[in-house]
Amino acid sequence: MHVVVIGAGAAGMMAAYAAATQYATVVLLEKNNKTGVKILMSGGTRCNLTHHTDARGIADVFGHAKRFLQPSLGAFPPQAVVDFFESAGVATKIESTGKVFPVSNRAVQVRDALHAYAVDVGVQIRTGCGVTGIRPDGKKWLVDTGKTVIATDRVIVTTGGKSWPGCGTTGDAYAWMTELGHAVERTRPALVPLLGGDQWMRELSGLVVDDSIVTVLPVAGKQKALARRRGSLLFTHFGFSGPAAMDVSGAITAASFDQVRMIADLVPQYSEEELQAVFSDRQDNGRTRVSALLAMWLPNRLANGIVAQLGQDVR
Ligand SMILES: Cc1cc2nc3c(=O)[nH]c(=O)nc-3n(C[C@H](O)[C@H](O)[C@H](O)COP(=O)(O)OP(=O)(O)OC[C@H]3O[C@@H](n4cnc5c(N)ncnc54)[C@H](O)[C@@H]3O)c2cc1C
Structure with missing residues (x-):
């Protein structure tokens, strides 16, 4: 099985890692020149990894999105997140607010851990490689990078939302998804001054x-x-x-x-x-x-x- 993952943020690196552990040949394409740019900015550059609670505690603060999130949170609850990063050498601490951060207070350590997890299981990461479109072709998918077209069995789209363009998140995939017949929700700022x-x-x-x-x-x-x-x-x-x-x-x-x-x-x-x-x-x-x-x-x-x-x- 050949899999192309588009977008090397937290979701893309994790998806690529998970697919490769299931014996897929995985190529991870990233438009920026490095992986996980948004992770580097997160938590005031300290990256708040998770919260000191259980899966239900996280789901409860998401209102109507709770039901959608529950299966994922149940499969990978906060303690599993902590264990995952601790195994990669990212020591964590719980602050008085309940937020979990790396002891080092350095988000780059979190990005590096995800990157290393993916590379260690054989994911090929191609940075500086923006995807311009995807289309089905019989039983395959064609992923167009503008310079080359990659034929693959499965595509995982993890291009993030539409936020600060400096992170690479320019909302490219909304048009692809609409064209493929998916319903795309109206986007709106969710956490802003x-x-x-x-x-x-x-x-x-x-x-x-x-x-x-x-x-x-x-x-x-x-x-x-x-x-x-x-x-x-x-x-x-x-x-x-x-x-x-x-x-x-x-x-x-x-x-x-x-x-x-x-x-x-x-x-x-x-x-x-x-x-x-x-x-x-x-x-x-x-x-x-x-x-x-x-x-x-x-x-x-x-x-x-x-x-x-x-x-x-x-x-
Ligand atoms: C300032 C700030 C602070 C935050 N702090 C925290 C925090 O402390 N804790 C926390 O849990 N969350 C935090 N968040 C939220 C968290 O960073 C995001 O939810 C998370 O990074 C999203 O990951 P993602 O992989 O879905 O998307 P992204 O990180 O946005 O990754 C998407 C990737 O896809 C790439 N891409 C896009 N289009 C293409 C294309 N056409 N071709 C190839 N690649 C493409 C982008 O370049 C990008 O690298 C914060 C967010 C911000 C903005």
């Missing part, structure tokens, strides 16, 4: 609230949250970023922008009632300013910004 907020918020650019709960709600109808995340929130010159904003961004891009709104609880450690009690406490005869109270929990610049919107600094 957000544009928005008012001018005074944008002037807080660079400010981080370490602990916040960010919620996305429909503008109208039932007020059931579409997404909610607790984590740090970063104010930027164009809107919001940081883990909490990024994690709910998929719920915003899935909807029409004018049909959803985002709210942020910047003091999640206290309930609304507890905060109201603090603000209505008159034991100091109202001498403590609102900005001073807010500054107990929030950075000064943010406390002052909120008070400026209130128009007065007295209770």
